[in-house]
Amino acid sequence: MKAYVIDHVADDPGHALRAVEKNPPLPGPGEVRVRMRSASLNFRDLRIFRGQYRPSLPLPLVPLSDGCGIVEAIGDHVREFIPGDRVATTFFQDAPSGGSPASSSRVTLGCERDGVLSEWVTVPASGLVPVPDHLSDSEASTLTCAGLTAWNALMEGDSVRPGEVVLIQGTGGVSIFALQFARLSGCRTIVLSRHDEKLERARKLGASETINIRACPQWEQEVLKRTDGRGVDRVIEVTGGESLPRSLEATRTGGQIQVIGVLSGVESRVSLLPVLMKEIRLRGLLVGDRPMFLRMNRAVEANRLIPVVDRIFSFEEAVEAYRMLDRGAAFGKLVVRIADP
Template structure:
């Protein structure tokens, strides 16, 4: 089969090669991959600043993929040939709290990912595709959609008339906008691009703040919430910006720390956290059962993922560059 192999850090070291097609063992499924989608995690792995000590040689990267079951290992399976499934990033995390070693079982690093014509998924890590979605759409669900869903539902417990602030208009952000809107919340989106704010409003955001034109954007967020602050902030920037996030979040509110676009290190001001009695929780996707609950929500609401562009299998470098420059929603690679 053809697969993209990462030989060393840097996009120039990601090569399309012919390698042996894997065979499913007991409990495993062989998937003919229809599409894969890029996350910032994948870019960080390729660039070498996401747990670089864990990255094996000759890795097939990219965690999120959707396709069809073409072979089943010995012992049978709850899935059959012809079923459409996606990966689940933390392949061993089924329910409850994560275990200490979940990182050892992640697709796209250290396990082989979906940037290949075929891949192996254990049946316990496979999730059925909502039948109204294409492979390209389904490939966006495992990380971006599930992270947004878990932050809103499990942590935020978002309900009608709550206010959610979403940073940016990338993959996780646009799922958060759509999910929060469908849950009945008012959504404030931040972006440096007025056009992206207008597009986000079409997908369910109530209002937007251009943080480039308004560097003290947290003050605008307070004005938009009558001085109270938002119930939940979907924090995707990282870095020192979390201090502005704290000021934009209401007393007793919550911050879902998901991203690190502006850096993995922050100089946190403790007094606003203490005096506003905020809860900050880190998010690294969610268990498989939460994924299945999200898919039920998708089916009821018929939400379609926001895809900025779909690239062909030989245009992976172009897709990577698109993600690097910034995408509105998701960047997808069509494989078969």
């Protein structure tokens, strides 16, 4: 079978990724072999081939965690799936719950174990979920990480309520899913970006308001102005770095900041004063578990939600998909088509 592997750390994906031939994996007890059709990329995937995410990972490694395919064969004791079922991979593997962030299992696809940029994969049955019938393979492949992270940030625990104001940073995969879920919940949304064309697309997708942070670098002040000095109820913080102090300023008393990404850096100098005085809740989250994934998929199906796929690349164009993601050019998700239906 054809697959891509990361065989050494490099700055450019063209130097790190190599196409190889491997033997199709056979499913053991409790395992499922899936014929992959589509895979989608996340920012984490850039950091992995550069050695920034888990520097000690053993190489070579098949990358990517998010994929959709067809069950081809099952091992003994598998009852949940049969050949022909269409499934998506879960981010966490090797745990009965699918590997919640609280679990002692931190085995993830495309990192601690081989991922889905391959014609076939074999994973535990607990590492798969059925996908909504109305989605294409490309659309379904985007749910695993970006979709579930946004769902977790807005709908799990203390979920958003209709009429609340949600501030969304950027227009990447997690951010666009957050916009879609916030709209389904009846929230007012404010989207930040440096690009007018992306902000226009966000408005067409239903964003209530947008702010170009290149033209308005003190965006936290503009957010306060637009909320009559109150601040937003919740921030989808995907930037990190110098963005976090601004997010604290833009958040209302008793509001929440969902810390999801580190696009501008993993370190931030933050005054604790606004956290204390405004009683702001900072919540870090890492995707979500399998039961959460199933809940999200029920909502996606009930509302006929369609994930936003910016571009679909052929299997041979996988390196170019990485490069487009690295340029920050995507609106929503980038997908690699591994096989046609």
